[in-house]
Amino acid sequence: xxxxxxxxxxxxxxxxxxxxxxxxxxxxxxxxxxxxxxxxxxxxxxxxxxxxxxxxxxxxxxxxxxxxxxxxxxxxxxxxxxxxxxxxxxxxxxxxxxxxxxxxxxxxxxxxxxxxxxxxxxx
Numbered sequence: 001x002x003x004x005x006x007x008x009x010x011x012x013x014x015x016x017x018x019x020x021x022x023x024x025x026x027x028x029x030x031x032x033x034x035x036x037x038x039x040x041x042x043x044x045x046x047x048x049x050x051x052x053x054x055x056x057x058x059x060x061x062x063x064x065x066x067x068x069x070x071x072x073x074x075x076x077x078x079x080x081x082x083x084x085x086x087x088x089x090x091x092x093x094x095x096x097x098x099x100x101x102x103x104x105x106x107x108x109x110x111x112x113x114x115x116x117x118x119x120x121x122x123x
Contacts, residue, residue, distance in 0.1 A: 002026040022034065035049065035099065036049045037096070047106055049070040093119075098111070
């Protein structure tokens, strides 16, 4: 069964860093586009970063460009999201999910959602 488990969230001060992990089971990550999504309280889930299949192409939302980096470790079947220079507006639940679609990082194209991991940026 296809399953993704997110981890690595927590409470961090503005300007701090976190690294989120997305561990897959039931399929190999490099056969899917994998996205990271954020859902802030009262807001819709938004795609913040995606990584392609074999070519490893990446996408970043403008709000995180230059601060977040997505990467994949095929040996560990895990995708990471390195988050630096965190801001209070980065607060939310972070999810990862796969899709067979290409060329999109829109949440509506992704499925098999996990429980997510909470990120809180506050002093």
